[in-house]
Amino acid sequence: MLLSGDEIRNRGLIQNALADGYRAASYDLHVGRIFPVSGDERNSFVLKPQGTLLVISRERIQLPKNVAGYATVRTRLCQDGILAINIGIIDPEYQGLVSSYLINFGKNDFALSADQPFLRLGFHEFTPSKNPLPAPTVSDNEYVRTRKGEAVAFMSETFLDLEGTVKKVADKILDEWKNGLIKWAALAGVTITLLAFGVTLGVTYSGREVPSKEQLKAELTREIVDETKQQLKAEGLKDFEDRIKKLEQEVREAKQKASAQQGAASGPSKP
Numbered sequence: 001m002l003l004s005g006d007e008i009r010n011r012g013l014i015q016n017a018l019a020d021g022y023r024a025a026s027y028d029l030h031v032g033r034i035f036p037v038s039g040d041e042r043n044s045f046v047l048k049p050q051g052t053l054l055v056i057s058r059e060r061i062q063l064p065k066n067v068a069g070y071a072t073v074r075t076r077l078c079q080d081g082i083l084a085i086n087i088g089i090i091d092p093e094y095q096g097l098v099s100s101y102l103i104n105f106g107k108n109d110f111a112l113s114a115d116q117p118f119l120r121l122g123f124h125e126f127t128p129s130k131n132p133l134p135a136p137t138v139s140d141n142e143y144v145r146t147r148k149g150e151a152v153a154f155m156s157e158t159f160l161d162l163e164g165t166v167k168k169v170a171d172k173i174l175d176e177w178k179n180g181l182i183k184w185a186a187l188a189g190v191t192i193t194l195l196a197f198g199v200t201l202g203v204t205y206s207g208r209e210v211p212s213k214e215q216l217k218a219e220l221t222r223e224i225v226d227e228t229k230q231q232l233k234a235e236g237l238k239d240f241e242d243r244i245k246k247l248e249q250e251v252r253e254a255k256q257k258a259s260a261q262q263g264a265a266s267g268p269s270k271p
Contacts (some may be wrong), residue, residue, distance in 0.1 A: 003067070003123040013067065013123055015060040018115070028074065028117040029098055032058030033144065039152040044113040047082070047104045050158040054151040055118050056099040056144060063123075065092045065132070070122045071100070077118065081106020084119055091135040092128060099147050101155065221251045 005022040008014060014027055021028045034042040035054040047053060063069060069090030073083065084100040100119055104110050112118075138146070224247070 001125045003125060008123055013062060015062055017059055021117070025122065027121045029057045029059055029119040029121060031055050031112065031114050031116045031118050034112060035148050035151050037151055037155045037157050039148055044111065047102065047110045047112055049104050049107055051104045052155055052157065053102055054099060054147055054155070055102055056147060057097050058115065060095065060097055061090060062095045063090065063092050065128045067123055067125050068092050070124070071098060072120050072122065074117060074120050080110060081108065082110055087119065092132065094135040096138055097140055097143050224251065
């Protein structure tokens with residue numbers, strides 16, 4: 001049987017309760033202590049988008065052996081972009097504080113302060129088992145110390161540790177970018193060297209008409225640049241225009257060097 005707000009009040013299930021917390025068939029828990037993941041207790045806190053923090057109730061719960069509680073999210077908070085997790089059943093005979101982690105899954109900052117509602121509790125009366133397991137009993141100080149230690153040790157400042165996840169992905173992409181750049185820069189360097197060597201020697205086949213050296217250089221340069229661009233695109237790398245320009249500059253320098261070497265090899269013209 002679901003207990004009404006009046007029955008919750010009359011049975012004394014909530015200690016240190018606020019009058020505005022009692023609803024028709026539930027009770028709204030209020031913020032007592034606020035702990036960001038740094039562990040510093042606050043009276044108020046601005047929760048950033050994707051941010052997380054620990055909230056501990058100002059109220060204490062005191063249940064008999066034939067009443068169980070259910071902690072659920074508040075619809076009003078969800079509409080504001082705030083989700084409460086670590087919620088569920090409160091065992092019969094439990095006595096103590098209640099806590100939850102709040103996550104800002106909205107796009108705006110959310111201001112949280114003491115005595116602000118953050119969870120909704122429902123209570124059901126039932127026929128208890130003959131030999132139920134006893135509910136854990138801890139002091140308020142021990143409860144706060146344990147929850148605070150867990151928040152500092154295991155929780156991230158952002159939901160799913162987005163900042164750390166993004167950094168890992170960025171580092172991986174950067175490593176792949178560096179490896180790809182080194183590989184294709186080395187390949188381009190070898191190709192440019194062979195091109196310069198071939199241009200210096202010239203191309204002549206007996207009885208066959210061949211492209212001029214300028215045509216050959218232009219075609220090979222275009223093929224090198226196109227192949228490099230296509231390969232970089234296939235690797236999924238972006239923003240390599242500056243690298244391509246650098247390779248094109250190296251090709252032009254190789255052409256100039258090749259022409260200079262050819263002129264030096266032929267020597268000055270005879271009178």
